[in-house]
Amino acid sequence: MRTIDWKEVEKNIENGRFPQWLVTDPEIYELEKERIFGRTWQFLAHESELKEPGSFVTRMMVDDPIILVKNKNGEINAFLNSCSHRGVRLCTEDYGNKKAFSCPYHGWTYNLNGELIGVVAGNKVFGESMDKSEWGLRPVPRVESYQGMIFGNLDPDAMSLEDYLGEMKWYFDIMLGRSDGGMEVRGVPQRWVAKANWKMTSENFAADPYHVQTTHRSAVELKLTPSDPLYASYGHQVVLSNGHGINVITSATGRSNNIYQGMPESMWSMFEKNLNKEQLDIFSRVQNFVGGVFPNLSFLSSCSGTEGTKYNHLQFRVWRPLGPDQVEIWIWYMIDKALPEDYKEKSYKGFIATFGAAGTLEQDDTENWARIVEASQGLMARDRNLSYNNMLNYLMGLDYLDPDENFPGPGKAYPTCYTDHIARSMHKYWLELITKEPEVKSHE
Amino acid sequence: MNSDIQYEISQFLYYEAYLLDHRKYREWLELLDDDIQYTMPLRVTVDNKMGSNLNTEMTYFADSKKDIEIKVERLYTKSAWVENPPTRQRHFISNVVVEPCFSSNDYKVRSYFLFKRSRSSEAKTEELFGEREDIIRKVNGKWKIAKRTVYPDQSVLSVMNVSMFL
Ligand code: FES
Numbered sequence: 065m066r067t068i069d070w071k072e073v074e075k076n077i078e079n080g081r082f083p084q085w086l087v088t089d090p091e092i093y094e095l096e097k098e099r100i101f102g103r104t105w106q107f108l109a110h111e112s113e114l115k116e117p118g119s120f121v122t123r124m125m126v127d128d129p130i131i132l133v134k135n136k137n138g139e140i141n142a143f144l145n146s147c148s149h150r151g152v153r154l155c156t157e158d159y160g161n162k163k164a165f166s167c168p169y170h171g172w173t174y175n176l177n178g179e180l181i182g183v184v185a186g187n188k189v190f191g192e193s194m195d196k197s198e199w200g201l202r203p204v205p206r207v208e209s210y211q212g213m214i215f216g217n218l219d220p221d222a223m224s225l226e227d228y229l230g231e232m233k234w235y236f237d238i239m240l241g242r243s244d245g246g247m248e249v250r251g252v253p254q255r256w257v258a259k260a261n262w263k264m265t266s267e268n269f270a271a272d273p274y275h276v277q278t279t280h281r282s283a284v285e286l287k288l289t290p291s292d293p294l295y296a297s298y299g300h301q302v303v304l305s306n307g308h309g310i311n312v313i314t315s316a317t318g319r320s321n322n323i324y325q326g327m328p329e330s331m332w333s334m335f336e337k338n339l340n341k342e343q344l345d346i347f348s349r350v351q352n353f354v355g356g357v358f359p360n361l362s363f364l365s366s367c368s369g370t371e372g373t374k375y376n377h378l379q380f381r382v383w384r385p386l387g388p389d390q391v392e393i394w395i396w397y398m399i400d401k402a403l404p405e406d407y408k409e410k411s412y413k414g415f416i417a418t419f420g421a422a423g424t425l426e427q428d429d430t431e432n433w434a435r436i437v438e439a440s441q442g443l444m445a446r447d448r449n450l451s452y453n454n455m456l457n458y459l460m461g462l463d464y465l466d467p468d469e470n471f472p473g474p475g476k477a478y479p480t481c482y483t484d485h486i487a488r489s490m491h492k493y494w495l496e497l498i499t500k501e502p503e504v505k506s507h508e
Numbered sequence: 509m510n511s512d513i514q515y516e517i518s519q520f521l522y523y524e525a526y527l528l529d530h531r532k533y534r535e536w537l538e539l540l541d542d543d544i545q546y547t548m549p550l551r552v553t554v555d556n557k558m559g560s561n562l563n564t565e566m567t568y569f570a571d572s573k574k575d576i577e578i579k580v581e582r583l584y585t586k587s588a589w590v591e592n593p594p595t596r597q598r599h600f601i602s603n604v605v606v607e608p609c610f611s612s613n614d615y616k617v618r619s620y621f622l623f624k625r626s627r628s629s630e631a632k633t634e635e636l637f638g639e640r641e642d643i644i645r646k647v648n649g650k651w652k653i654a655k656r657t658v659y660p661d662q663s664v665l666s667v668m669n670v671s672m673f674l
């Protein structure tokens with residue numbers, strides 16, 4: 065097989081063309097795991113999922129099983145969910161509360177700080193040479209959080225989470241930091257497996273409002289959404305640092321019929337207290353925030369209901385790669401703690417009706433993502449010489465759109481959401497990471 | 509349980525499966541009582557001491573008749589891509605147990621389901637299985653489903669989406 069000509073890939077990406085073979089190529093997938101997922105911040109949990117000391121959840125960072133646990137001091141730590149003795153998966157439960165974690169194989173026990181506290185038959189069989197303090201659970205090198213969102217990073221030298229999120233923090237403040245008491249996850253995340261490539265699903269949320277009127281045309285046919293072909297284009301597509309992006313979708317008038325996404329008036333004074341003028345301006349005009357944190361965390365803050373009485377709902381989702389053509393979808397539904405219970409209930413109903421495994425809008429997305437990978441695995445699509453013009457088209461807005469200087473938020477804001485600016489920026493960051501050789505650390 | 513009732517209700521459930529498998533969704537709607545509560549909570553992996561391994565705070569759906577009607581009508585549009593090309597599907601319903609309720613017209617009905625689906629020319633098929641708990645009642649001489657809770661056995665579903673009715 066031809067070796068990868070990264071210069072040529074770069075040239076194509078610069079010109080709005082993404083070689084189709086990169087989507088599902090197995091060698092690329094191995095590189096992605098090591099150089100993208102091994103170095104970037106990955107979402108693990110929201111702090112509301114870990115309420116008491118001893119509360120834990122188990123998660124996956126691609127193939128690494130992770131256990132997140134709150135200790136007696138209220139600190140949340142993350143460890144590889146694998147016993148330090150012979151590597152057995154320590155905890156098989158999704159969530160719960162424990163005083164200690166005991167391994168089912170030989171009985172080693174770890175406390176909430178991951179320290180090895182119990183070895184069956186201890187000194188009698190291991191002698192004095194084993195120092196228990198060397199055999200605790202192996203921590204995820206970096207765990208940091210922002211607005212209650214806890215992320216992990218396997219690269220000890222990675223930039224801080226706040227630097228990584230960069231301009232995205234400003235938008236996270238609107239979605240997650242607007243109300244007193246913050247957000248809470250309802251129940252547990254929905255999880256299911258779909259045939260799709262993680263890049264395409266991430267891109268769908270971060271960068272592709274253009275798909276809305278076709279993929280979700282059934283909603284138009286049912287008169288649930290307007291037929292205007294430009295419906296999801298109004299507003300701004302905002303390119304942020306490090307491959308992140310957000311679409312601030314408004315309407316043809318640039319305003320929303322439902323101020324603050326249909327939030328009840330009782331909440332407004334909190335918003336005014338917690339957000340600045342520019343953030344309030346955007347929040348008052350937005351219909352949908354949809355975007356992504358590179359590589360595989362997506363979010364959507366939308367409304368359901370009838371005109372005049374809309375209910376806001378917020379979801380975060382991780383596309384956990386299971387292979388080049390499969391993802392495990394995890395969706396967390398979140399809501400402001402401070403909202404009245406009856407609003408929360410209606411918001412939740414609006415969310416599950418449209419999104420999640422059974423949501424009417426979601427169903428048609430999964431169909432199309434499956435069809436991408438189905439048609440991207442053959443000799444023509446996978447050809448590294450590009451002899452079949454096997455290139456995907458990201459030309460939208462390439463040479464005619466300029467950023468809107470008057471947009472009040474950070475980032476480069478293009479005056480329409482029907483453009484491929486975020487997608488191209490994701491491709492560039494993807495390329496930057498995937499072509500960076502691992503540093504060889506010298507042993508002093 | 510009166511064997512006539514057991515027989516009638518089993519036949520009713522098989523007829524329901526027939527309508528769904530043959531994509532006669534509007535006819536299927538007729539089998540639902542107007543105040544139906546149709547929900548599917550999440551199965552989770554938790555310690556045995558927690559008693560239940562269901563999480564009912566989050567569900568895949570929690571539909572009223574109106575919600576189901578919208579889902580049904582959507583499947584008849586030209587652009588519901590999950591039904592275009594049409595789904596080939598089978599609902600295998602078994603282990604039907606009928607118990608009477610306090611109200612004379614209502615019966616509590618438990619059944620197992622295995623759902624299989626084939627899409628386009630894909631050789632691999634999808635499946636979903638678990639248990640259903642229904643309240644089935646006679647309204648004006650016709651059996652109707654007044655309540656259905658669907659308990660999937662997987663905590664991570666292996667179907668691409670839950671567009672099917674279960
Ligand atoms: S593998 Fe865990 S105690 Fe041996």
Ligand SMILES: [Fe+2]
Nearest residue numbers: 276279425429
């Ligand atoms: Fe979509």
